[in-house]
Amino acid sequence: MINELVFSGFGGQGVLTAGLIFSEMALKEGKEVSWMPAYGPTMRGGKANSVVKFGDEALGSPNMEEIDVLVAMNQPSMEYAEFMKKEGKVFLNSDMIPDDTDIRNDVEVIRIPCVSLAQQIKNLKGANLVMVGAVIKKCAFFEKNFAIETLKDYFKEKGKGNYNEANEAAFLAGFDAIK
Amino acid sequence: MINELVFSGFGGQGVLTAGLIFSEMALKEGKEVSWMPAYGPTMRGGKANSVVKFGDEALGSPNMEEIDVLVAMNQPSMEYAEFMKKEGKVFLNSDMIPDDTDIRNDVEVIRIPCVSLAQQIKNLKGANLVMVGAVIKKCAFFEKNFAIETLKDYFKEKGKGNYNEANEAAFLAGFDAIK
Amino acid sequence: MATLHLEKERCKSCEFCVTECPKEALSTCEDLNSGGYHYVEVEEEKCNCCGLCYVVCPDGVFEIRAQ
Amino acid sequence: MATLHLEKERCKSCEFCVTECPKEALSTCEDLNSGGYHYVEVEEEKCNCCGLCYVVCPDGVFEIRAQ
Amino acid sequence: MAVARKIPKIMEEPTAFCAGCGHGILNRLIAEVLEEKGQEKNHILILGVGCNCNMNFTWGGDKLQCAHGRATSVARGAKTGRPDTLIISYQGDGDAYVIGLSDTINTAYVNTNVTTFAVNNTNYAMTGGQMSWTTIPGQHTTTSASGRDCESTGNPIKVPEIIAQNFDVAYVARGSLHSAKEINKTKKYVRNAIEAQLNGEGFSLVEVLAQCPTNWKVSTVDANEWLKDKVVPIYPLGEFKKREGRDDK
Amino acid sequence: MAVARKIPKIMEEPTAFCAGCGHGILNRLIAEVLEEKGQEKNHILILGVGCNCNMNFTWGGDKLQCAHGRATSVARGAKTGRPDTLIISYQGDGDAYVIGLSDTINTAYVNTNVTTFAVNNTNYAMTGGQMSWTTIPGQHTTTSASGRDCESTGNPIKVPEIIAQNFDVAYVARGSLHSAKEINKTKKYVRNAIEAQLNGEGFSLVEVLAQCPTNWKVSTVDANEWLKDKVVPIYPLGEFKKREGRDDK
Amino acid sequence: MKEMWKGNHAIAEGALRGGLQFYSGYPITPQTEVMEFLSFRMPELGRHFVQAENEIAAINMVFGASATGLRSMTGSSGPGISLKQEGISYLSYNDLPAVIVNVQRWGAALGTLDSSQTDYLRDTRGGGHGDYRIIVWAPNSIQETVDLLYEAFEKAEEYRNPVEIYSEAALGQMMEPCEMPEFKERGYDLEWSWDGTDRDHERVDMDQKPIHHTAKFKKIIENEQRWESINTEDAEYVFVALGLPSRVARDAVKRLRSDGEKVGLIRPIAIWPYPKKAFEELPEGIRGFLSIETTDMGQHVEDVALAVKKGFKTNIPVYVHATNQKMPKVKEVIEVYRQLKAGNLKEAF
Amino acid sequence: MKEMWKGNHAIAEGALRGGLQFYSGYPITPQTEVMEFLSFRMPELGRHFVQAENEIAAINMVFGASATGLRSMTGSSGPGISLKQEGISYLSYNDLPAVIVNVQRWGAALGTLDSSQTDYLRDTRGGGHGDYRIIVWAPNSIQETVDLLYEAFEKAEEYRNPVEIYSEAALGQMMEPCEMPEFKERGYDLEWSWDGTDRDHERVDMDQKPIHHTAKFKKIIENEQRWESINTEDAEYVFVALGLPSRVARDAVKRLRSDGEKVGLIRPIAIWPYPKKAFEELPEGIRGFLSIETTDMGQHVEDVALAVKKGFKTNIPVYVHATNQKMPKVKEVIEVYRQLKAGNLKEAF
Ligand SMILES: Cc1ncc(C[n+]2csc(CCOP(=O)(O)OP(=O)(O)O)c2C)c(N)n1
Ligand SMILES: Cc1ncc(C[n+]2csc(CCOP(=O)(O)OP(=O)(O)O)c2C)c(N)n1
Numbered sequence A, B: 001m002i003n004e005l006v007f008s009g010f011g012g013q014g015v016l017t018a019g020l021i022f023s024e025m026a027l028k029e030g031k032e033v034s035w036m037p038a039y040g041p042t043m044r045g046g047k048a049n050s051v052v053k054f055g056d057e058a059l060g061s062p063n064m065e066e067i068d069v070l071v072a073m074n075q076p077s078m079e080y081a082e083f084m085k086k087e088g089k090v091f092l093n094s095d096m097i098p099d100d101t102d103i104r105n106d107v108e109v110i111r112i113p114c115v116s117l118a119q120q121i122k123n124l125k126g127a128n129l130v131m132v133g134a135v136i137k138k139c140a141f142f143e144k145n146f147a148i149e150t151l152k153d154y155f156k157e158k159g160k161g162n163y164n165e166a167n168e169a170a171f172l173a174g175f176d177a178i179k
Numbered sequence C, D: 001m002a003t004l005h006l007e008k009e010r011c012k013s014c015e016f017c018v019t020e021c022p023k024e025a026l027s028t029c030e031d032l033n034s035g036g037y038h039y040v041e042v043e044e045e046k047c048n049c050c051g052l053c054y055v056v057c058p059d060g061v062f063e064i065r066a067q
Numbered sequence E, F: 001m002a003v004a005r006k007i008p009k010i011m012e013e014p015t016a017f018c019a020g021c022g023h024g025i026l027n028r029l030i031a032e033v034l035e036e037k038g039q040e041k042n043h044i045l046i047l048g049v050g051c052n053c054n055m056n057f058t059w060g061g062d063k064l065q066c067a068h069g070r071a072t073s074v075a076r077g078a079k080t081g082r083p084d085t086l087i088i089s090y091q092g093d094g095d096a097y098v099i100g101l102s103d104t105i106n107t108a109y110v111n112t113n114v115t116t117f118a119v120n121n122t123n124y125a126m127t128g129g130q131m132s133w134t135t136i137p138g139q140h141t142t143t144s145a146s147g148r149d150c151e152s153t154g155n156p157i158k159v160p161e162i163i164a165q166n167f168d169v170a171y172v173a174r175g176s177l178h179s180a181k182e183i184n185k186t187k188k189y190v191r192n193a194i195e196a197q198l199n200g201e202g203f204s205l206v207e208v209l210a211q212c213p214t215n216w217k218v219s220t221v222d223a224n225e226w227l228k229d230k231v232v233p234i235y236p237l238g239e240f241k242k243r244e245g246r247d248d249k
Numbered sequence G, H: 001m002k003e004m005w006k007g008n009h010a011i012a013e014g015a016l017r018g019g020l021q022f023y024s025g026y027p028i029t030p031q032t033e034v035m036e037f038l039s040f041r042m043p044e045l046g047r048h049f050v051q052a053e054n055e056i057a058a059i060n061m062v063f064g065a066s067a068t069g070l071r072s073m074t075g076s077s078g079p080g081i082s083l084k085q086e087g088i089s090y091l092s093y094n095d096l097p098a099v100i101v102n103v104q105r106w107g108a109a110l111g112t113l114d115s116s117q118t119d120y121l122r123d124t125r126g127g128g129h130g131d132y133r134i135i136v137w138a139p140n141s142i143q144e145t146v147d148l149l150y151e152a153f154e155k156a157e158e159y160r161n162p163v164e165i166y167s168e169a170a171l172g173q174m175m176e177p178c179e180m181p182e183f184k185e186r187g188y189d190l191e192w193s194w195d196g197t198d199r200d201h202e203r204v205d206m207d208q209k210p211i212h213h214t215a216k217f218k219k220i221i222e223n224e225q226r227w228e229s230i231n232t233e234d235a236e237y238v239f240v241a242l243g244l245p246s247r248v249a250r251d252a253v254k255r256l257r258s259d260g261e262k263v264g265l266i267r268p269i270a271i272w273p274y275p276k277k278a279f280e281e282l283p284e285g286i287r288g289f290l291s292i293e294t295t296d297m298g299q300h301v302e303d304v305a306l307a308v309k310k311g312f313k314t315n316i317p318v319y320v321h322a323t324n325q326k327m328p329k330v331k332e333v334i335e336v337y338r339q340l341k342a343g344n345l346k347e348a349f
């Protein structure tokens, strides 16, 4: 089974990082992974996204094909909903995407006020990690503590380990937002 | 029927010009003609030659293939004898090619002391035209007066018409050298 | 008399004009324009229409209208 | 004492040496070398082995042998 | 004194450059001069390859996108085809001075009656901020991560000076865009260059020192300071070759 | 005073140049200096494309034939591979100054520790005598049949001057081959250039004004006169950039 | 009136007769004579000749001149054409007409001055980047050289695409009688060309480019195949050859026919678009194709094989006789044919 | 240990592990990251990084560095590789090893930054002048990118010929887990290389060059075909795809197989020499081949057709699905296959 996750938003909303953190988790679990950032023309107009695929078999195209999980940090990201599998899950940033937005009704919609949640824990930049936490809880791709450790390692390797407490808090805020 | 003539010698011996004069004759007679100078690598070591082909049909390769008439102004030119047809004619400059030179015995050899003949009429540069005269007489490709007129026109067009008396004399010296 | 006009939608909030204005008449505002920039506003009473903001603006935001 | 030697086969008859020789000791001869050039000869009694011919010759014809 | 000012029609489309990008200012200066001279409908901008490629979608006059570094050669051909049209190459420092060095020098060499504006932002901006031959000593770029080492990579190149001193051309100047005062001076240079071409005086080159906050990785406001304090001291401003008999201008 | 002189071993093979060709003289000068410095077996001549291609078959030392105009770039690569070997580009004026202008200037720009000998015979000899950027005003060539018109094709280019004045290099000079006296001076320049490289001083360039009787369509002897009377007045001889602390040489 | 013309001069004069207004080039043997001829002839005619500082500048000057409406040409050989590849890619994809002359010499790297066809694959497939093509015409006589150049600018303008004249060193050096056509001028405007007024250049949006260009190239493929077929009606073996070697092949066909051999010849005149239609027209029952070419490893043979694969239901073998830097001879071709027939030749495809 | 590596960085680090000593290049998207990475990593390792003034100087520096024995590399994309064609021709014909990286972007002229394979014909046929070829390897994963670069210098030195890595924008940008091999150094001397002593460079006389080089290229053709075949044993239809699109094709095969369709895949890894042997191995009874490629008009399909013509007695149709600047999707490939099977697709060859 291959999982296809898409993290999408404005540049600056951390959607590449969110994808990379998932990639690291998959890698550590010994899975096949590919991470594909939007680049070049698709990036025009400040849009950004990353596609993560992981699974046990060799992976095909690294591009969006049939999305299992879409994390939409802003309104324009909803255009990718068209590529979602039936029964797929879309995690949307309810702080920026109005409730009355039209969405296919054959997918499961999870609304997370990730900006507000991040603000609450005073880690505005952590909205993407809130989403990571929510996805982990909801989809159970990886075990909670393993996810947190991987996330911390990721930032530590980037030389940004000193924000890790705040990062963990953001993750947990998202994790706990899922009932 | 296609005629293949090769004029060969050192650079400066007028072998390109001799070929061009024949080309003009053939052109005037409404024949197909091609003139091909040696160039590039074949010219190394100061060697020069031109290949003239003419006839009534479309012409094939402009290069040496099966020579009917070889005009050899110097010793190294004799290497082309190998490409001659059986019964072909080789006109050799007997002032520079010793009589004891080895030549295939299935070709007709015509020895013309073209340098001496040219010297006699005080037109040292006309040795090539001596050969032209000899070939015309011997092979009768073209009529004598037509040949002389063409030759004169050729030089006139090149802006060298004032040497034409001497040029005619050279032609005649060669023409008359053939019994 | 002349007046200064701003086409706020063109503004990218670089603040070149803010720095250059001799009258300190310009400042970025809280609001965002559709490009996502905190665009610049003028305090008209301070402005003397010297045009320096026009000169330094990379995005053609300003216009001075003589009347 | 030194002597001037010419490797006539290398000569291309440019006459640079002929012009340059302060002693007018050099001249091209009637004969041709195998390259087809009227090569240069020296009148030894005129030559003082100053070496100027060596300096100007593009083809390495000269050699001066000290003895 | 109040003067009526309005951005030229050619600039009507909003630029596609980053916030605080010098290209935007220069775009306007050129557009203004073209308008002053009544050349809105009689010019072709030959666009080099760099951030100015964005002008393909915004510049309201004629434009021709060509290969990286070749704008002046293309301009030579275009001027032959349209001798009565203003032919202006608009290039970056990498385009005009590095990959296009030979084209630029040769256009000066034959003194073709065209104009080149070379935007020197001390880096290859379009491709993400690599070192250019104009990158200043010690400047950090993506290919000089620990600061430009001029010992091994050469000193900042000054093409206007080289051309003014060695070739028989009409006009050469360098301006900067870090303040209103310098922008106004630069406009004078732009005007001179275009006038030189209109009068058939020969090749004119104006180098323009421009902000690139994005790749300098500083704020837009700091970019002006950086330009003034770090870049201008290395690249002297002024006219290196004045138009003959026009020192007054 | 009699001096024992013998052409260097590297020159043993007869040259393949025309009679009276300046290339032959310069070949010997370089060979002599290499011999004096004991570098017969420690140099690579990077051959440009021009009549010097003949040296592929005659030069008795190491040589590497490269593409037209690229010899200095190839030299930069080769010097990296063999830092302790003399790397010398040997090029014509067309090769070094026209198609190779960018390569030559950039090698000077980064001041690579290599040496360039540029043989200026005021034409593209190898291809049959076309105009070069060094062709003198009024000179007849196969592409300037009625004499070079500098108004439309530019004035003779002086790359040594440009490089000496604008780039931080080790040594730049220009010599001529029209007389024994000038040949001896030129040899001094050749020696300086090679010494500069041996000492790791940086880029050295010697332009050598050379006879091309074949394409000038004059006799060999007249070629010397022509060189002296027509070419030298346009291309000043001497050292444009002396080696630091070595003005005595 | 027919006069003797040298191939390279015929290229130059033929282009002038066809309306050439702007030439820019850089010397290289064996193309230099084209440029030398133009260097005095163009000023004489009040047209624009530029000796460029290198091949890249030359093609880019052509880019500018062509965009502003001049009939423009450049030329070179071997390495010089390699340097122009980026520029050719730009011309084609910016829909600019131009004529490019390649007087081929043998070889990669510095190569030699020998006549050859070793640039076949580069020139027919676009040696630059991206999925573009240029029209390539390979004359086999001086008259045809002139005739093709006379037509080249119009074809280039019709499709807004470069046209290359694929000549060979020997064809440039030889002389043949040739009738020069009258001078002609363009009888129409290039309304899309650049004149400074920012009028419509008929430019295509980036994401529409593949579609736009594929359509253009398909149209060219459909309309611009050119070839000559000789004795193919009942042929059992078909030679395929272009340029000068095609004349050798023609002679070989003539001789073999007189010996009763059923051989024929296809001579592609356009080598892009390749004349696949010539193969579709052939009778059933053909037993083999032989490409005769002056390349080292066989290049044209790839197109022969592709055309044969496309044109026939069965898989007919394709052979190659590649003679490197040497012009083939009639006798040699006949011998190769006999070997082929005797089953001693291994097929290339 | 496996780590996530970005394709472009993997090229750089893979080359360094394989012994890269000298790199010279010029920025161009989407290859710039290779050079940016090397710009700090090479000095760190005491190796030689040069930012060149343009692509031509870069390849010529590589020429000099390679001749003097350094493991040398350059890289670019689109127009930049076009500019290197003359230099590549010189490298190959002077028998100099080197590695060239092409991270392809879509299009002729300025093109776009989209991932594509539109340089296929140029790179496999020699976009420079003359009858030369270079070895071209097309990886389809980051690990394979590294593995191929790790081997590239040795292969280049074995044949004294350039090796090109044919990558794609998307492959350069994406990340995958990858195991980096140990650093290696050349364990042997290049005795023919230039060291200033005028030792034997094993150079070949001009008139022997065609023979010498044809022999070299034939040897490469014989020994260096590389490919991967999937489910071809009993296939009725065979997909042929390389690089990233081959992964889409592989997924399509997987899905179609699970639907009972007899489809297989050939994935050329070397695209020159083209893996003709992969086709010779195939079973009888194949009904069609489908090339899946990100080109505009179909380029790789020519090689498929040539291999099919050569490999089979009968004439099996070859189809193409060319997706321009867009990566194909599995569903789309399956749909194309269904159309093909239903007889709704026109064969390309
Ligand atoms: C032949 C070629 N090489 C490289 C590139 C990639 N490239 C595009 S823009 C650019 C540099 C632009 O720098 P500059 O000219 O200084 O302009 P800026 O973006 O800084 O204004 C480069 C290298 C290209 N398009 N074509
Ligand atoms: C890319 C390329 N363009 C053109 C040529 C043809 N070519 C060979 S030598 C030469 C000019 C040589 O002139 P110069 O450098 O002055 O040397 P000279 O022969 O005068 O000594 C030219 C244009 C070539 N070999 N390669």
Ligand code: SF4
Pocket (backbone or CB within 6 Å): C004, C020, C021, C022, C023, C024, C025, C026, C042, C046, C047, C048, C049, C050, C051, C052, C053, C054
């Ligand atoms: S016109 Fe002058 S005073 Fe008014 S806002 Fe602009 S800069 Fe300030």
Ligand code: SF4
Pocket (backbone or CB within 6 Å): C010, C011, C012, C013, C014, C015, C016, C017, C018, C039, C040, C056, C057, C058, C059, C060, C061, C062, E020
């Ligand atoms: S200068 Fe222009 S773009 Fe910048 S802040 Fe002021 S108005 Fe906005």
Ligand code: SF4
Pocket (backbone or CB within 6 Å): D004, D020, D021, D022, D023, D024, D025, D026, D042, D046, D047, D048, D049, D050, D051, D052, D053, D054
């Ligand atoms: S050594 Fe001097 S004197 Fe003797 S021949 Fe030579 S130049 Fe004349």
Ligand code: SF4
Pocket (backbone or CB within 6 Å): D010, D011, D012, D013, D014, D015, D016, D017, D018, D039, D040, D056, D057, D058, D059, D060, D061, D062, F020
């Ligand atoms: S200078 Fe040398 S080549 Fe010239 S004539 Fe004298 S000896 Fe002969």
Ligand code: SF4
Pocket (backbone or CB within 6 Å): E016, E017, E018, E019, E020, E021, E022, E023, E051, E121, E125, E126, E211, E212, E213, E214, E215
């Ligand atoms: S990257 Fe720099 S030069 Fe380019 S648009 Fe942005 S600020 Fe301007």
Ligand code: SF4
Pocket (backbone or CB within 6 Å): F016, F017, F018, F019, F020, F021, F022, F023, F051, F121, F125, F126, F211, F212, F213, F214, F215
């Ligand atoms: S053509 Fe000129 S440069 Fe070339 S070998 Fe002859 S004389 Fe020397």
Ligand SMILES: [Mg+2]
Pocket (backbone or CB within 6 Å): E050, E092, E093, E094, E119, E120, E121, E122, E123, E124, E125, E132
């Ligand atoms: Mg820049």
Ligand SMILES: [Mg+2]
Pocket (backbone or CB within 6 Å): F050, F092, F093, F094, F119, F120, F121, F122, F123, F124, F125, F132
């Ligand atoms: Mg020269």
